[in-house]
Amino acid sequence: MSQEAPPEPLVAYDHTDLVNRPKRIWNWGNIPLPGLLLPALGAAFGFGLVWLVTLFTVSAFLPFLGMSMWTSILYFGPPFAVYFVWGRPLPSALTLSQQIVVWTDWWFQPKRLQGLSADQEPEHLHWQVILFTPGSPRWQARYDAARRVAAERGSAFAAARR
Known part of the structure; x- marks a missing residue:
């Protein structure tokens, strides 16, 4: 232990x-x-x-x-x-x-x-994540371009979405 x-x-x-x-x-x-x-x-x-x-x-x-x-x-x-x-x-x-x-x-x-x-702190903390994908075409175009560049460089960012 x-x-x-x-x-x-x-x-x-x-x-x-x-x-x-x-x-x-x-x-x-x-x-x-x-x-x-x-x-x-x-x-x-x-x-x-x-x-x-x-x-x-x-x-x-x-x-x-x-x-x-x-x-x-x-x-x-x-x-x-x-x-x-x-x-x-x-x-x-x-x-x-x-x-x-x-x-x-x-x-x-x-x-x-x-x-x-009672005034006590919690014993176990956990994270809550809210993911938001905007539907704007301009934002989506920039996001797709960033994913293509990441895929060319072999980044984990590109592999995470597959």
Whole structure:
């Protein structure tokens, strides 16, 4: 018995990364300044609004959370952290936003929610081929000419039709 090696996992790379590329919108002379990562900026802004409203609401009941030099780190630190964490690639080479989409898709698939079937890959794959022969006379003439040339050269293409 020969043991087959396990199949290599499929890997796809996106070298363009157009959505997550920092936008260099400012220049100082001919020196481009570090750009903004717009998806991360949007996530940090949205989180920052929710975070500030929550802290201001809680500080009405807990006076030590009022705005001061020391609590400003608590108020503004997490939104800044979200900006820098959101756009940085994880070990899976996905950004946090992409990883959240993959995780959400994995856990909340319609068939998983509806209980229709287990999420498993098929064990046996088979190919299904649909052969189509167009009826156009122009195409048929080119096809016949190609078969004649293949027959003259002794190609397997010509022998397959006999």
